[in-house]
Amino acid sequence: MTSSPNKLLDLESISKTFGSHPVLDQVSLHLDQGELVSLLGVSGSGKTTLFNIIAGLLKPDQGQVLLEGKDITGQAGQVAYMLQKDLLLPHLKILDNVALPLFLKKVPKDQARKRAQSYFQQFGLAGTESLYPSEISGGMAQRAALLRTYLFSSKIALLDEPFSKLDAITKAKMHDWYLKIMEEIQLTTLFISHDIDEAIHLSHRIYILSPKTRSIIKEYKLDRTLDFQSQEGLLYQMDLKKQITRDLE
Numbered sequence: 001m002t003s004s005p006n007k008l009l010d011l012e013s014i015s016k017t018f019g020s021h022p023v024l025d026q027v028s029l030h031l032d033q034g035e036l037v038s039l040l041g042v043s044g045s046g047k048t049t050l051f052n053i054i055a056g057l058l059k060p061d062q063g064q065v066l067l068e069g070k071d072i073t074g075q076a077g078q079v080a081y082m083l084q085k086d087l088l089l090p091h092l093k094i095l096d097n098v099a100l101p102l103f104l105k106k107v108p109k110d111q112a113r114k115r116a117q118s119y120f121q122q123f124g125l126a127g128t129e130s131l132y133p134s135e136i137s138g139g140m141a142q143r144a145a146l147l148r149t150y151l152f153s154s155k156i157a158l159l160d161e162p163f164s165k166l167d168a169i170t171k172a173k174m175h176d177w178y179l180k181i182m183e184e185i186q187l188t189t190l191f192i193s194h195d196i197d198e199a200i201h202l203s204h205r206i207y208i209l210s211p212k213t214r215s216i217i218k219e220y221k222l223d224r225t226l227d228f229q230s231q232e233g234l235l236y237q238m239d240l241k242k243q244i245t246r247d248l249e
Contacts, residue, residue: 008156014026024215037189037204082160088145094131128140220244
């Protein structure tokens with residue numbers, strides 16, 4: 001894989017077997033500061049297993065996870081991990097849901113709430129502080145969950161299909177919003193998706209994970225200088241989607 005002076009996360013030759021079933025074999029990838037990198041693969045290709053290893057929830061049989069050059073293999077709590085569901089606690093108000101990572105880090109509650117609330121305007125959540133999860137929209141809930149993820153770790157967010165449950169219009173708005181907020185707060189993201197169009201729209205780079213080889217079979221670096229709404233940009237996306245579709249077959 002290509003070396004970079006801005007490398008933030010580095011996976012070196014990760015392998016994992018469950019019983020007699022090999023899931024990952026010598027998977028290597030990297031994530032640079034400020035990037036959004038997508039991991040595409042059919043069901044059963046090991047994407048979630050890889051995320052669990054990065055998050056320290058599973059230990060690989062072989063390989064290392066390096067964060068800014070430091071070995072964090074098997075260490076939970078080093079990067080933030082958001083699953084498909086927002087997992088907001090129904091009995092807590094939105095402000096306390098968002099501040100939960102700070103509470104867990106033993107930050108005094110008044111300070112934790114103040115810090116969390118300082119991001120509410122930027123994340124489009126102003127006015128929801130005293131509401132409960134059942135009183136806000138799905139898009140708002142995902143924004144709250146993303147802010148909570150950011151407060152857990154401001155370096156790297158692992159997002160496992162975070163927009164898959166949203167309707168098409170809300171999903172498109174969330175894509176544009178996330179790219180904007182990511183740039184504003186200098187967040188780096190590793191993103192799981194089954195949606196090729198979504199991955200192309202959001203990503204700086206895309207890795208293809210194959211269940212046949214249980215490893216990365218292709219890396220695409222996207223041309224983000226193109227206007228994706230222009231004819232040239234649309235043709236570029238169509239061609240890229242065809243190539244990726246073939247890779248996933």
